[in-house]
Amino acid sequence: MRGILVAALPGLLVAGLALAPAHVLADTPLDCQLRYDLSGWSAFYKTASGTGTVSCSNGQSMNVKIRAKGGGISFGKTRIVDGRGEFSGVRGLDEVLGAYVTAEAHAGATRSAGAQVMTKGEVSLALAGKGEGWSLGVAFGKFVIER
DSSP: OHHHHHHHHHHHHHHHHHHHHHHHHHTSOEEEEEEEEEEEEEEEEEEEEEEEEEEETTSOEEEEEEEEEEEEEEEEEEEEEEEEEEEEEESSGGGGOEEEEEEEEEEEEEEEEEEEEEEETTEEEEEEEEEEEEEEEEEEEEEEEEO
16 A cells, blocks of 8 residues: 555646646736727816727737726816836736726826826726827826726
């Protein structure tokens, strides 16, 4: 009996190691980025929509729709082309989907650049983009990413 156990032990260790990476990888944060285009307007109420692609370090990617809505003392019309975002706290591609809470102060004319950080539970998204248009104000709202 002892000989059977000794003979089976290497096989059990190899099987255990083969299963371990899947569990470890599921708990390892992913590096995920968002590339997007977005355009919108504001006159007290702020709205914008666009499209983008999320890609992660594990090779997964998906095309997404983006909506931003909010309100405040805000006026303007803007368009962002080839904006970029960095997610943190992501353990699976689907975790990037949903509504993020936003707060921003903005001002710009003709060509402008901006950056914004938002959160959804443990997942955060930092956006940076260059655009055109004009805007002025303070707004609060949500930034929604959908399939």
